[in-house]
Amino acid sequence: MKKIATLCILSIIIYSCKLTDQNDEDVQVTTNTVAKDSSVVNDKDENGCLASAGYVWSKVNKECVKGYSGIQLNPMDDANNEDETVSAYVLFNEDASKAEVFLPKDTTSIVLTRSAEGKPWVYQDWQLIAWKGYVLKKGGENKFSGDAEMGKKVLGSDTEQ
Structure with a gap:
């Protein structure tokens, strides 16, 4: 009787180990399948900025920022535009000698520099002038304007959103 009990226990142990090995293989196959079929999108740009979250590379600040x-x-x-997608956005470096402009529907930015305090920021035919906020010109034509406050504003309110 002891021999039969020992043989049964030994058979159960061997069978259990076989099931454990088989489960490990199933887990590995499932893991590999998920990795191949994953719908996670890697949409980081060449600087590591996550585009789907609205981040872009700032040339003047040397980091990923939300352009808007x-x-x-x-x-x-x-x-009185409330559509943020048709607005331009300006970021400055620490000493405000450079202004980086993110234009609507453009994936790159332009960097304007100024020669001295009180002068406009300039790049080719673009000019950013500090006047009642800021005015962005291309050639002689005023293209964009806004106050000097950061972020999205709620029209008819004196607070930022």
Whole structure:
């Protein structure tokens, strides 16, 4: 009787180990399948900024930023614009000698520099002028303007959203 009991216990142990090995293989196959079929999208740009979260690379600040977190400049033909996608945004470096402008529907930014305090920031035919907030010009034409406050504003309110 002892021999039969020992044989049964030994058989159960061997069978259990076989099931454990088989479960490990199933887990590995499942893991590999998930990794291959994963719908996680890697949409980081060449600088590591997560584009789907609204981050872009700031050339003047040397970091990922939300471009629309800068100073909002609305199109001159629609000063009461509430559509953020048609606005330009400006970020400055620490000493305000450079202004980085993110234009609507453009994936890159332009960096304007100023020669001295009180002078406009300039790059080719673009100019950013500090006047009653800021005015962004291209050539001689005013394109965008806005106050000097950061972030999205609620029209008819004196607080930021």
